[in-house]
Amino acid sequence: MLRELVADLDYYANSEKAAFFPRFFKTEAGQYGEGDKFLGITVPECRSIARKFKHLPRDDIQTLLMSPWHEQRLVALLILLLQYKKASEMEQRSIYAFYLKNTPHINNWDLVDLSCRDIVGAYIYNHPEESITLTKLATSDLLWDRRISIISTFYFLMQGDPKPTLTIAEKLLPDKHDLIQKATGWMLRELGKRIDEVLLITFLKRHYRDIPRTTLRYAIERFPATTRKQILSGKFPE
Secondary structure, X not given: OHHHHHHHHHHHOOHHHHHHHHHHOOOOXXXXXXXXXXXXXXXXXXXXXXXXXXXXXXXXXXXXXXXXXXXXHHHHXXXXXXXXXXXXXXXXXXXXXXXXXOHHHOOOHHHHHOOOHHHHHHHHXXXXXXXXXXXXXXXXXXXXXXXXXXXXXXXXXXXXXXXXXXHHHHHHOOOOOXXXXXXXXXXXXXXXXXXXHHHHHHHHHXXXXXXXXHHHHHHOOOOOHHHHHHHHOOOOOO
């Protein structure tokens, strides 16, 4: 089955996209995606392959996650998502633990963003005793762990619960990496959009002196231009 999956990926490989993706995903020396390799396959094509091989055994998923090819890792994560949604509670716990064990291989922003919300976020939402995991991820030295910590809180926002997003966002405010600053701003923006703009403004006002400019700009994107200009200058709506 694994050999057939790899053959399908090779069939969809596109040399033009493969040449473009390394620039888009910052793979040069010293950049966050250093050394990543691309076949040039789109996300919809990867989703199609994942559906076809949704019963792929865990050992084969592990093999894909350890691949140097970005799209092989992506398909592995998309298969995990499909399996998680149909899994029993015991199987969901196993997938959740497997995912966390493999975060060094979930090593680009798209891999994180397309997978963690509905595995890590969903599991912790349904098992509050696991909430400490978000804090552990937020304080990790690994960039991808930190991004997982904040993006996973998206699941809570979808259920109407802003607390984890606010908690993890506050922990990540000192983070210097733009991928974390952007992700934090994105989740704060979603909080304002889905739950309460006043709550968002209160958070931004309280942390205005410490919040990175990138995070702030992302968080207020949905506000009118005049309001954005006010907030950026330190003036907040009453």
